[in-house]
Amino acid sequence: MAKKQRPLSKSTRSGATRAPFRTLYLVKQVQYKTFLRLEAALQPLGVTTTQFRILTALARGDKRSSAELSRIFGVKPQTMIKQIVNLESNGLIERNLAKGSKRVLEVSMTDAGRSALRACDKAATAVEATIFSSFAPGELETYRALMEKVLAGMHDIADDEAAEE
DSSP states (O other): OOOOOOOOEEOTTTOOEEOOOOHHHHHHHHHHHHHHHHHHHHGGGTOOHHHHHHHHHHTTSOOEEHHHHHHHHTOOHHHHHHHHHHHHHTTSEEEEEOTTOSSOEEEEEOHHHHHHHHHHHHHHHHHHHHHTTTSOTTHHHHHHHHHHHHHHHHHHHHHHHHHHO
8 A cells, every 4th residue: 555645845936846855865854963963962071972872882781892883883893993992082981801802802881981971861862852842742752663663674674685695
């Protein structure tokens, strides 16, 4: 069954009709504007959005290698190393040899990192409250559920593509 498309909208200047924005365009615009707001909120805390994501990934207390982190975030290991060095130099994480290994360094959060993450979480909560303030009660939960559904479907696609290679 085909889904209903938003009707064409009239341009106020020329009277011509124009197609609605593509969903992918809207997703990218929301992502970009959200990124800018979050980056601005984190800047006074001395943490970038990428570093915030890394700290969030380490928040459960799991120790991870830089290779694992680079796979999680889909970046080159060299890119992840730069972020790890910055976080380590700021005292937010530490690297130690993994048990039973003479080469693998595991990354874990320090007390200062946990404190910074709490401050970042407060800033992110405020950004989310602003961004989603136009939602009616219950809409945020629906939006989150739909995003999770899309992500789950994309995960299945990535798994299928990897199996074909």
